[in-house]
Amino acid sequence: MTQPVPAAVAILLIKQETLLLGKRFEKGKFSGWQCPGGFIGHGESLQQAAIRLCLSKAGVQPGELQPVSFTNNIFNGQHIPQHTVTLYFVSHDYQVIDQTLFHDEGYSWNQFKIDNIPQPRFLPLDILLNQIDIKQL
Numbered sequence: 787m788t789q790p791v792p793a794a795v796a797i798l799l800i801k802q803e804t805l806l807l808g809k810r811f812e813k814g815k816f817s818g819w820q821c822p823g824g825f826i827g828h829g830e831s832l833q834q835a836a837i838r839l840c841l842s843k844a845g846v847q848p849g850e851l852q853p854v855s856f857t858n859n860i861f862n863g864q865h866i867p868q869h870t871v872t873l874y875f876v877s878h879d880y881q882v883i884d885q886t887l888f889h890d891e892g893y894s895w896n897q898f899k900i901d902n903i904p905q906p907r908f909l910p911l912d913i914l915l916n917q918i919d920i921k922q923l
Contacts, residue, residue: 796823808893820908845884848877872910
């Protein structure tokens with residue numbers, strides 16, 4: 787084995803047939819729409835990481851988390867690390883508890899109709915949407 791592949795979690799926050807997404811930036815440049823998520827901390831459970839990342843990135847407290855799927859993400863040199871695995875959860879209920887984070891213009895958190903998820907998308911989300919029918923969640 788050469789080098790372990792980092793693992794991340796992401797949360798599909800679905801409410802009233804909309805999906806909560808924010809902008810992702812790489813080196814200051816918009817690189818695609820994403821779900822709240824990020825890398826798992828040492829010693830954290832997957833659920834603990836998912837909740838921490840929702841709170842710290844979007845100011846959102848998710849409701850009950852259900853595992854959905856995973857993606858194997860190979861970024862073709864445009865992202866560091868260049869290979870990650872993302873474990874996805876879904877929550878059909880969430881509450882905004884930090885308005886400042888939620889309305890941060892940098893992320894532009896917004897709800898999008900599931901039938902009209904914007905492009906470009908962060909690679910792991912794009913892979914996931916090609917694997918599953920999000921309307922069935």
